[in-house]
Amino acid sequence: MACPKIKLNNGVEIPVFGLGTWQSKPHEVANAVEYALKEVGYRHLDCAWAYGNEKEVGEGIVKSGVPRSEIFITSKLWCTHHHRVEAALDETLANLGTDYLDLYLIHWPIHLNPNGNDPKFPTRPDGTRDVLTDWKLKDTWSQMEAVLKKGKVKAIGVSNCSEKVLEEQLLPFAEVVPAVDQLEIHLYNPQHKLVEYLSSKGIVTQAYSPLGSTSSPLLADETAAELAKKYELQPADILLGYLVAKNIVTLSKSVTPARIKANYVGALAAAAKLTKEDIAKLDGVAASGKQKRLISPPWGVELGFDNWP
Ligand SMILES: NC(=O)C1=CN([C@@H]2O[C@H](COP(=O)(O)OP(=O)(O)OC[C@H]3O[C@@H](n4cnc5c(N)ncnc54)[C@H](OP(=O)(O)O)[C@@H]3O)[C@@H](O)[C@H]2O)C=CC1
Numbered sequence: 001m002a003c004p005k006i007k008l009n010n011g012v013e014i015p016v017f018g019l020g021t022w023q024s025k026p027h028e029v030a031n032a033v034e035y036a037l038k039e040v041g042y043r044h045l046d047c048a049w050a051y052g053n054e055k056e057v058g059e060g061i062v063k064s065g066v067p068r069s070e071i072f073i074t075s076k077l078w079c080t081h082h083h084r085v086e087a088a089l090d091e092t093l094a095n096l097g098t099d100y101l102d103l104y105l106i107h108w109p110i111h112l113n114p115n116g117n118d119p120k121f122p123t124r125p126d127g128t129r130d131v132l133t134d135w136k137l138k139d140t141w142s143q144m145e146a147v148l149k150k151g152k153v154k155a156i157g158v159s160n161c162s163e164k165v166l167e168e169q170l171l172p173f174a175e176v177v178p179a180v181d182q183l184e185i186h187l188y189n190p191q192h193k194l195v196e197y198l199s200s201k202g203i204v205t206q207a208y209s210p211l212g213s214t215s216s217p218l219l220a221d222e223t224a225a226e227l228a229k230k231y232e233l234q235p236a237d238i239l240l241g242y243l244v245a246k247n248i249v250t251l252s253k254s255v256t257p258a259r260i261k262a263n264y265v266g267a268l269a270a271a272a273k274l275t276k277e278d279i280a281k282l283d284g285v286a287a288s289g290k291q292k293r294l295i296s297p298p299w300g301v302e303l304g305f306d307n308w309p
């Protein structure tokens with residue numbers, strides 16, 4: 001089954017459902033990617049330098065036999081690389097075995113010390129993250145615009161950016177409006193106001209951790225179970241299809257072949273079946289006392305999100 005696509009603000013089309021690769025172990029991810037592309041029909045992979053498995057994602061792409069031109073590949077600039085976007089991108093391209101990305105994102109609007117005590121998560125002597133507090137996000141963004149102009153990526157965007165960060169640190173200085181903002185969005189953290197704001201700016205919302213991330217806790221939700229029963233689907237299908245039906249680009253991770261297939265087929269089936277009333281019901285679940293953010297790393301800086309612990 002072909003996956004529906006959404007048009008980004010520069011005309012590039014992105015498949016609405018993609019395979020996540022965070023915490024996919026290198027020895028598992030090549031098979032997962034091969035299976036997803038070759039046996040199921042996925043055409044969208046969400047990657048990042050920080051995941052430490054881009055080389056193996058690239059191997060999976062090659063093994064699948066699916067032409068590069070048919071696959072939408074996203075990667076992300078890690079926090080210790082904000083001062084050298086093109087070099088970091090080149091490393092990612094070499095790892096993935098491709099000469100362009102479809103989408104490149106700033107992973108977090110935070111610059112960590114590139115000369116600190118760790119290449120990925122440098123910390124200060126007191127254990128807090130070694131954030132370069134005087135770095136300007138606009139200086140990262142202008143480098144993102146430069147690699148876009150060079151043709152090394154087809155679209156650029158951000159991740160984990162609140163309205164406050166976009167309004168104060170990026171949009172006033174941007175020549176190119178970000179194509180997407182990739183955020184923690186799911187049944188228990190729907191961020192309705194932020195999604196509406198992004199839509200008003202022509203920025204597509206991408207949802208990460210749609211099942212609740214590690215050990216998929218949202219699968220136990222009662223409303224998802226009830227709707228799954230009604231439509232003879234699985235709770236995972238409802239959690240994923242709910243987002244797809246709202247035209248939110250949904251990124252779901254699995255390294256288990258049966259789940260990789262079930263999630264793709266189920267998400268698209270549920271998106272087609274859920275009614276306006278079902279969506280309204282799902283939209284209200286978090287506000288009924290279940291609001292919960294599951295990904296909130298201890299940056300030690302104010303990111304401007306509601307419900308950040
Ligand atoms: N920009 C950012 O900061 C972030 C981006 N992301 C992106 O979003 C992607 C998805 O989010 P992620 O946090 O991985 O979490 P998900 O919500 O996709 O959940 C992944 C977990 O659910 C399990 N799972 C998947 N399908 C099923 C199923 N049908 N039944 C039961 N369990 C299932 C997986 O196990 P198993 O693999 O063992 O099958 C894994 O443990 C990431 O992989 C990454 O690409 C994620 C977090 C932050």
Ligand SMILES: O=C[C@H](O)[C@@H](O)[C@@H](O)[C@H](O)C(=O)O
Nearest residue numbers: 022048050107295296297298
């Ligand atoms: O994409 C995945 C996430 O952003 C992840 O890379 C971070 O949440 C990281 O674990 C952290 O502690 O900062």
